[in-house]
Amino acid sequence: MTDRKDRMEFVHANSQFHSVLLDPNLCVGCTTCIRYCPTQAIRVRDGKARIFEERCIDCGECIRRCPKGAKKAVSDPLLLMGGYECRVALPAPSLYGQFGTDFTTGEIFEAFYSLGFDEVFDVAWGAVKATEITREILKLPGPRPRISSACPVIVRLIQQRFPSLIPNLMPILPPSEIAAMEVRRQLAGISGKIGVFFISPCTAKVTAVRMPLGFPTSFIDAVLSFQDLFLPLKKAINANRSKPPARKEHLLQRMEGLEPGLGWARSDGELEALHIDNAVTVDGIGNVIELFEAIENDAIDGIDYIEALACPGGCVGGPMAVENAHVARTTMRIRSQSRGVEKAEAPSPTVPVSASSGIGAKTESVPAEKSLAIYSWSEPILPKPVQVLDNDMAKALMMAEEIDILLEKLPGIDCGACGAPDCHALAEDIVRGMASFEDCIIAARQKKE
Numbered sequence: 001m002t003d004r005k006d007r008m009e010f011v012h013a014n015s016q017f018h019s020v021l022l023d024p025n026l027c028v029g030c031t032t033c034i035r036y037c038p039t040q041a042i043r044v045r046d047g048k049a050r051i052f053e054e055r056c057i058d059c060g061e062c063i064r065r066c067p068k069g070a071k072k073a074v075s076d077p078l079l080l081m082g083g084y085e086c087r088v089a090l091p092a093p094s095l096y097g098q099f100g101t102d103f104t105t106g107e108i109f110e111a112f113y114s115l116g117f118d119e120v121f122d123v124a125w126g127a128v129k130a131t132e133i134t135r136e137i138l139k140l141p142g143p144r145p146r147i148s149s150a151c152p153v154i155v156r157l158i159q160q161r162f163p164s165l166i167p168n169l170m171p172i173l174p175p176s177e178i179a180a181m182e183v184r185r186q187l188a189g190i191s192g193k194i195g196v197f198f199i200s201p202c203t204a205k206v207t208a209v210r211m212p213l214g215f216p217t218s219f220i221d222a223v224l225s226f227q228d229l230f231l232p233l234k235k236a237i238n239a240n241r242s243k244p245p246a247r248k249e250h251l252l253q254r255m256e257g258l259e260p261g262l263g264w265a266r267s268d269g270e271l272e273a274l275h276i277d278n279a280v281t282v283d284g285i286g287n288v289i290e291l292f293e294a295i296e297n298d299a300i301d302g303i304d305y306i307e308a309l310a311c312p313g314g315c316v317g318g319p320m321a322v323e324n325a326h327v328a329r330t331t332m333r334i335r336s337q338s339r340g341v342e343k344a345e346a347p348s349p350t351v352p353v354s355a356s357s358g359i360g361a362k363t364e365s366v367p368a369e370k371s372l373a374i375y376s377w378s379e380p381i382l383p384k385p386v387q388v389l390d391n392d393m394a395k396a397l398m399m400a401e402e403i404d405i406l407l408e409k410l411p412g413i414d415c416g417a418c419g420a421p422d423c424h425a426l427a428e429d430i431v432r433g434m435a436s437f438e439d440c441i442i443a444a445r446q447k448k449e
Contacts, residue, residue: 175261418435
């Protein structure tokens with residue numbers, strides 16, 4: 001097995017990875033998906049949907065909408081764990097929302113150990129650290145409103161549809177990457193190959209590990225989905241309840257005071273942790289687009305910060321989650337207030353190694369200004385103008401004129417029967433040579449008559 005850096009370089013050099021795939025055997029060409037794709041990345045041709053990879057931002061909206069389950073979320077298989085001597089689980093905060101509050105976080109940690117993980121580290125710690133850095137950046141002059149970059153869908157959406165807002169993005173690593181960096185720091189002195197496994201509800205975060213934005217290489221080795229781990233974890237919890245808790249020493253420190261970071265799992269959670277005025281939360285990709293359009297049109301004023309989340313309800317509504325998003329959101333609200341109602345929980349099984357060993361030692365407080373340097377983007381986020389008609393300006397203008405002429409001939413009802421999301425998209429496809437005028441049933445009939 002190649003190491004993490006080699007694998008990432010291979011992906012970057014050879015292809016554009018996507019975590020949302022289409023199963024043509026299940027697709028019936030119903031056109032439901034094309035109506036909801038925020039970047040118009042899907043077309044239906046010859047009775048089957050097709051995803052244009054250059055436009056897909058892996059939001060997973062088509063997975064939610066497809067009535068036949070033809071859109072699939074791709075994550076890493078559990079068997080990858082076998083290639084590492086030390087296996088670390090990084091559970092996203094929203095994982096705890098998949099379990100009712102009668103399941104304690106300590107029980108969930110123990111379940112990870114039962115499944116073969118050697119260490120567990122809360123991504124909520126990374127969210128707490130990101131909160132501190134965000135506060136520092138908001139003290140500095142810069143464009144307003146600032147936009148949270150924790151959701152990779154939002155970053156990719158801005159690259160494509162709202163490039164003028166790129167300077168507004170918070171130049172901070174995602175909480176999962178911040179947590180992974182801390183894991184590797186704490187385990188730097190051990191022998192053996194370390195595997196860091198992010199447990200995620202999000203398709204876009206699978207892609208973000210393969211093809212990071214703002215930094216060259218991920219500190220995470222693989223992304224495992226909630227869907228793959230939920231039942232094994234629940235089974236392990238129930239089995240562990242019938243026997244005494246294990247008292248094994250662990251190298252990673254069990255962090256405390258993570259309630260603000262747990263709140264990041266749901267919409268409004270980041271703002272609650274920040275405690276800033278003149279900030280708004282928006283969730284659901286359609287609502288995000290509406291707000292960003294208003295910002296570009298100077299229709300929004302006086303806002304300092306935006307917590308933008310592509311999934312309804314926040315990460316608890318991710319396409320690889322298993323619990324109902326509304327139920328999970330309520331569960332996370334409770335957990336972020338009380339650390340999951342840890343009633344009758346035995347003392348933490350995590351026993352840090354002596355600080356003199358340099359492994360598992362108590363984490364020293366890092367000044368926020370130093371954290372800003374450590375956890376900031378090291379590469380610029382660039383626009384991704386996939387909707388540009390042609391790099392040759394003269395040719396692009398001619399194509400735009402052809403599109404306008406075609407639009408006058410098309411019915412303008414945006415029915416989607418042609419396999420494109422609207423009439424403008426069909427006209428563009430025709431000009432690009434990807435469709436024909438006869439694909440519009442109404443226009444073709446009128447022309448024949």
